[in-house]
Amino acid sequence: MRHPVILFLFCNQIHALNFRQEPGQDVFQEHPEASGTLMDDIFGSLITIDNQFFPGQTSEQMQQYSGSDTTHASASSVFKLNKLRFPEDDDLSDFTGLGPLYSGIVTFAHLPESNCFFDQEEAIDIAISGAPFDLGVSYNSGARFGPNGARQGSRRLGSGNNPIRGNNKSSKLRRLDPYHAGLKIVDCGDVPMTPFDSRIALNQLYRGQRAIHKHPSLNSTRYNQTRIVTLGGDHTITLMNLKSAFETFGEIDGLAVIHFDAHIDTWDPKVLGGGISDYASLNHGTFLHYATEAGYVSKNHSVHVGIRAPFISSDDERHDAEDCGFQTFTSKDIDIYGTRGIAKMIKKIVGDKKVYLTFDLDTFDVGLVNSGTLEAGGLSTREVLTILDGLEGIDLVGSDIVEVSTAPNTINSASTELLAAQVVDSLLGLMVVNDIP
Numbered sequence: 001m002r003h004p005v006i007l008f009l010f011c012n013q014i015h016a017l018n019f020r021q022e023p024g025q026d027v028f029q030e031h032p033e034a035s036g037t038l039m040d041d042i043f044g045s046l047i048t049i050d051n052q053f054f055p056g057q058t059s060e061q062m063q064q065y066s067g068s069d070t071t072h073a074s075a076s077s078v079f080k081l082n083k084l085r086f087p088e089d090d091d092l093s094d095f096t097g098l099g100p101l102y103s104g105i106v107t108f109a110h111l112p113e114s115n116c117f118f119d120q121e122e123a124i125d126i127a128i129s130g131a132p133f134d135l136g137v138s139y140n141s142g143a144r145f146g147p148n149g150a151r152q153g154s155r156r157l158g159s160g161n162n163p164i165r166g167n168n169k170s171s172k173l174r175r176l177d178p179y180h181a182g183l184k185i186v187d188c189g190d191v192p193m194t195p196f197d198s199r200i201a202l203n204q205l206y207r208g209q210r211a212i213h214k215h216p217s218l219n220s221t222r223y224n225q226t227r228i229v230t231l232g233g234d235h236t237i238t239l240m241n242l243k244s245a246f247e248t249f250g251e252i253d254g255l256a257v258i259h260f261d262a263h264i265d266t267w268d269p270k271v272l273g274g275g276i277s278d279y280a281s282l283n284h285g286t287f288l289h290y291a292t293e294a295g296y297v298s299k300n301h302s303v304h305v306g307i308r309a310p311f312i313s314s315d316d317e318r319h320d321a322e323d324c325g326f327q328t329f330t331s332k333d334i335d336i337y338g339t340r341g342i343a344k345m346i347k348k349i350v351g352d353k354k355v356y357l358t359f360d361l362d363t364f365d366v367g368l369v370n371s372g373t374l375e376a377g378g379l380s381t382r383e384v385l386t387i388l389d390g391l392e393g394i395d396l397v398g399s400d401i402v403e404v405s406t407a408p409n410t411i412n413s414a415s416t417e418l419l420a421a422q423v424v425d426s427l428l429g430l431m432v433v434n435d436i437p
């Protein structure tokens with residue numbers, strides 16, 4: 001484990017030094033003492049393999065084992081001679097580009113930032129946008145910090161091949177780097193949502209989503225408008241995301257909705273909140289009822305995954321299935337059908353419909369995250385990643401992660417941030433894999 005890391009760091013350093021080399025000036029002149037590999041020259045006898053421990057080996061075999069590559073000899077002579085040459089005092093040419101992953105102004109996965117709300121002409125394939133809002137929760141607040149949290153958790157994302165993306169070797173997700181697959185992905189920042197009136201805040205979100213959706217796509221093979229991944233925010237925000245996605249991409253009978261959650265969220269608004277005031281009837285437990293009523297959700301093609309919270313009234317299950325048209329996989333169904341089995345069944349339910357996927361962080365088990373309404377008996381991180389990758393091929397026009405409660409100084413805040421980011425990473429994989437230019 002150690003050696004590749006050390007080499008990597010030193011290789012980086014050499015690049016930086018090489019970069020500063022003046023034309024015609026040979027900084028790395030061969031020195032007579034510099035003869036071994038870079039590792040030999042820097043660490044010397046600390047790591048040299050001693051012949052006496054391998055009595056049966058010829059010296060040729062030993063040399064093969066310990067390496068005789070002299071390609072880096074000239075570079076390593078810089079270290080050997082201990083003559084580090086710094087750039088000119090006013091030279092900042094090595095400040096361009098990315099610094100270490102934990103530094104810098106934070107966008108999701110280091111994506112370029114875009115002024116999406118005002119520069120309407122810019123062509124964008126996929127936009128990340130935050131919805132910092134938690135006025136709709138019935139239990140634990142803090143999701144207003146979720147967009148920032150997801151970005152903080154995404155700092156190690158943005159490039160490279162993930163060896164567990166895709167569930168098998170013939171999957172198109174395998175070896176896909178969604179950030180560099182030819183689609184333009186940007187971070188639009190957050191929609192400014194007032195913390196004082198949820199009606200105004202949700203309307204602000206709708207107008208923000210609409211403004212982003214109006215952008216033309218750049219390299220997409222399937223869509224003329226920009227698709228959005230929203231960082232929430234409590235689950236109420238999905239109503240506005242769905243409304244704008246439906247108006248942009250929807251068919252007459254709505255979008256197929258894949259809803260990962262511990263709760264059904266189609267609760268009767270008269271019971272949950274509506275008993276207090278009409279204003280209170282729209283919240284994170286009723287938004288799916290309203291979305292269905294408004295026609296954004298395709299009945300018979302929509303599904304809950306991970307359900308385990310108790311129902312409030314005896315009519316909830318009937319209302320959910322018959323009035324709202326959802327099929328349900330509970331968290332224990334994953335033990336019965338397996339992660340790949342569940343993924344196959346979800347794909348069958350949504351068919352070739354346009355899909356909106358909304359992911360409530362409380363899908364994960366209670367010990368892993370902080371979220372609006374935590375429930376025992378949830379999914380593991382690996383189960384979630386396998387199910388999501390098993391959805392490869394769905395026509396995903398929009399998605400969000402919600403109930404990302406990363407309020408300052410709260411427990412599990414760091415793992416909540418990381419898991420939120422990781423789910424978005426999987427969602428980007430699903431959105432890109434079907435649309436590689």
Ligand SMILES: *[C@@H]1O[C@H](CO)[C@@H](O)[C@H](O)[C@H]1NC(C)=O
Binds near residue numbers: 171389
């Ligand atoms: C491999 O993954 C792809 C994409 O999810 C799927 O279509 C295919 O059936 C899988 N193959 C096997 C052998 O599981």
Ligand SMILES: *[C@@H]1O[C@H](CO)[C@@H](O)[C@H](O)[C@H]1NC(C)=O
Binds near residue numbers: 184
């Ligand atoms: C879009 O496609 C063009 C033409 O193939 C390519 O040069 C460009 O890099 C692509 N944009 C992105 C963001 O990948």
Ligand SMILES: *[C@@H]1O[C@H](CO)[C@@H](O)[C@H](O)[C@H]1NC(C)=O
Binds near residue numbers: 222223224
């Ligand atoms: C995208 O625009 C082109 C050109 O106007 C049109 O032919 C095509 O049907 C549109 N595609 C979608 C998915 O709307």
Ligand SMILES: *[C@@H]1O[C@H](CO)[C@@H](O)[C@H](O)[C@H]1NC(C)=O
Binds near residue numbers: 299300
């Ligand atoms: C949903 O499926 C049921 C049973 O197959 C059918 O009776 C109903 O008409 C379907 N609803 C819609 C909106 O397609």
Ligand SMILES: [Mn+2]
Binds near residue numbers: 263
């Ligand atoms: Mn929810």
